[in-house]
Amino acid sequence: MAGGTISFARGAPSADILPHEQVREAAARALAEDWETALSYGVGIGHPGLCKWVAERHGHYDPAQVMITNGSLEAGAMLFAQMVRPGDRVVVEQPTYDRTLLLLKQLGAELVPVPLEADGLDVGALEAALAEGPIKLAHVIPNAHNPAGCTLSLEKRQRLVELAGEHGFWLFEDDPYRELPFEGEPLATMASLDHAGRVLHASSFSKTVSPGVRVGYIAGPEVEIAKLSKHANETYISPNMLAESIVLELCRSGELDRNIEFVKGELKARCEALVEALREQIPEAEFVVPQGGYFLWLDLAEGTDTVALLDEAKGEGVSFVAGPDFMIEGGENSLRLSFAPVPADQAAEGVRRIAAALERVRSGSPA
Ligand SMILES: Cc1ncc(COP(=O)(O)O)c(C=O)c1O
Numbered sequence: 001m002a003g004g005t006i007s008f009a010r011g012a013p014s015a016d017i018l019p020h021e022q023v024r025e026a027a028a029r030a031l032a033e034d035w036e037t038a039l040s041y042g043v044g045i046g047h048p049g050l051c052k053w054v055a056e057r058h059g060h061y062d063p064a065q066v067m068i069t070n071g072s073l074e075a076g077a078m079l080f081a082q083m084v085r086p087g088d089r090v091v092v093e094q095p096t097y098d099r100t101l102l103l104l105k106q107l108g109a110e111l112v113p114v115p116l117e118a119d120g121l122d123v124g125a126l127e128a129a130l131a132e133g134p135i136k137l138a139h140v141i142p143n144a145h146n147p148a149g150c151t152l153s154l155e156k157r158q159r160l161v162e163l164a165g166e167h168g169f170w171l172f173e174d175d176p177y178r179e180l181p182f183e184g185e186p187l188a189t190m191a192s193l194d195h196a197g198r199v200l201h202a203s204s205f206s207k208t209v210s211p212g213v214r215v216g217y218i219a220g221p222e223v224e225i226a227k228l229s230k231h232a233n234e235t236y237i238s239p240n241m242l243a244e245s246i247v248l249e250l251c252r253s254g255e256l257d258r259n260i261e262f263v264k265g266e267l268k269a270r271c272e273a274l275v276e277a278l279r280e281q282i283p284e285a286e287f288v289v290p291q292g293g294y295f296l297w298l299d300l301a302e303g304t305d306t307v308a309l310l311d312e313a314k315g316e317g318v319s320f321v322a323g324p325d326f327m328i329e330g331g332e333n334s335l336r337l338s339f340a341p342v343p344a345d346q347a348a349e350g351v352r353r354i355a356a357a358l359e360r361v362r363s364g365s366p367a
Contacts, residue, residue, distance in 0.1 A: 006350035008274075008320040008337040011146060011294050016343070017266050018210045019259045026249040030242075038245035044233030045225070046217070047244035053251050054217050058201075060192050065222050067229045070239045072176055072204035072216030077103050078228050079200055079218060083137055083170060084109050091129060091138035093121055095297065095326035095334070097146050097174070100139055109136075113328050116145065118288045120152030123159050130167055137170040143186060144177035144293020147326045147336035151181075151291050157190050165196030176204040176216070177293035179260050182268040197221045205247050207294070208260050214240060215247045267294065270339040273347035281348070281355045294340040297323075304333040305361070309354075312361050318353035 030038055037047065045051060046068025054068070055061040069075040084090060086108030092100060094113040104111060112135065114125045121140055129135060140160065142152040152160075164171040173190045191201035197220075204216035218228065232239065250256045271290055278285050278298070286299040300306065306322040313319060320338075323331030342350055 004317065005314075006318045006346050006353065007341055008318070008339065008350060010341055011338050012211050013207075013263070013266075013294075013340045014343060017263060019255070019262075022250065022255045022259060023209065023213070023246060026253065026255060027246045029253070030245040030249040034245045034249070038242045040241065042238030042241045042244075044229035044231070044238060046229075046239050047241055047248060050215075050217075050244045050248045050251070053248060054219065057251075058189070058192070058219065061219050062222070065225050066217055066219040067225050067232065068215065068217045068239055068244055069232070070216070070236075070243075071206060071211075071214045072174070072202040072218070073099060075202045075216055075218035075228075076100065076172065076174060078231060079172060079202075079224075080104060080107055080109075080137075082224070082227060082231065085136075088136035089129075089133060091126060091135055091169075092328070093140065093145070093148075094328065095147050095323065095331060095336075096139065097141060098321075098325050100174070101326075101328065104139075111328055114138075116148045116150055118150055120145070120150055120156050121160070123156050123163075126160070126163065130163065130169075135167065135169040137172055138164070139172045139174060140190070141174050142178070142190065143175055144180060144290055145295070145297075146177070146293070147295050147321070148288065148297045149290035149293065149295045150288045150297075151187070154187050157188065158193055161190050161193045161196075161199065164194070164198035169198065171199045173199055173201040175201060176207050178203055179208050180264055180267060180294075181292035182264060182271070183291070191219065200224065205256075208256060208263065209247060209250060213243050213247055215243050264292070267292070267340060269344045270342060270347065271296070273344035274337060274339045274342070274351065277348040277351035281351045282358065290339075294338050296337045296339060298335050298337060300333045300335070300358070302333055304358070306331075306333060306335040309335070309357055309361050313354055313357040316353040316357045316360075318350050318357070320354070 051063040051066040055063045090109040191199045200220035202218045323334030
């Protein structure tokens with residue numbers, strides 16, 4: 001097939017938009033100025049300079065309320081292990097990040113599915129779930145949702161924080177895409193609206209620097225962060241101090257903000273090219289146009305089997321992730337396209353291949 005496989009599957013940018021020169025230079029500066037911290041064991045909470053920088057960036061945290069982790073997935077996994085016991089009812093959006101489902105299932109949680117709307121989680125459905133019994137924790141991805149592409153409205157953020165306070169459940173704001181809106185400033189975090197101390201906020205440098213640096217963080221009530229950092233210290237002593245020192249240097253020097261601007265421009269162009277190609281070539285496809293981030297969630301006609309479509313698509317030289325991977329049940333006629341790895345000039349060809357695979361699956365004449 002011409003030009004190799006076009007993969008819309010991975011939630012990662014293509015290498016051409018990774019800031020390798022900036023990271024190389026930041027690493028040299030970090031090792032010149034911060035080498036002792038960078039090359040030593042640290043403490044469970046992570047690099048103190050980066051805790052402080054993150055606290056100041058948010059504007060409402062004390063550094064003791066921020067713990068730096070080896071990526072934000074690790075933060076989420078540790079939080080779930082700390083808070084969730086077998087049989088606890090945990091709200092998950094539908095669809096949601098596949099690893100969230102995996103981690104919670106491993107802990108024996110009772111998953112309570114709540115559907116997504118174009119402006120994020122269906123709060124009415126969450127209220128109905130609360131009426132049926134106590135909820136331990138709700139996992140919410142507020143910005144540029146993975147996989148759904150939607151962004152939670154400000155009104156819903158306010159209501160969710162109120163509900164968490166009233167009903168005493170934990171709200172886990174899993175927010176790695178916050179800094180990547182295509183236009184304007186990000187909406188207020190639920191953490192910044194929370195006066196009851198029920199929100200744990202996690203974010204990451206995976207999407208603003210690069211996934212390979214493995215630096216993320218979790219912030220929230222100091223008691224909970226202290227328990228998490230004690231556990232971190234007992235498990236791995238400290239997170240990767242060298243990576244954190246480099247990231248801190250990127251933050252302080254302004255390179256992080258410059259890179260965010262650059263990456264947003266690239267992602268926006270990739271997203272627009274994908275949207276245009278879908279409208280032209282697969283007009284039946286229904287989707288919420290992403291306002292930022294990496295992902296677009298596509299609903300195809302009822303009865304379409306996207307697992308079979310994926311098989312066929314691979315033969316055509318294109319891949320994506322089929323909907324059921326993000327669902328407790330259902331999702332058969334949906335799929336996730338990640339535009340982050342696909343340069344704008346390849347989007348139309350990628351969609352052409354998906355359309356060809358769709359036609360083959362429909363005509364019952366697989367390749
Ligand atoms: C919603 C969500 N949470 C967490 C993560 C994990 O990110 P990190 O690389 O910081 O571990 C991802 C990565 O794709 C994600 O989409």
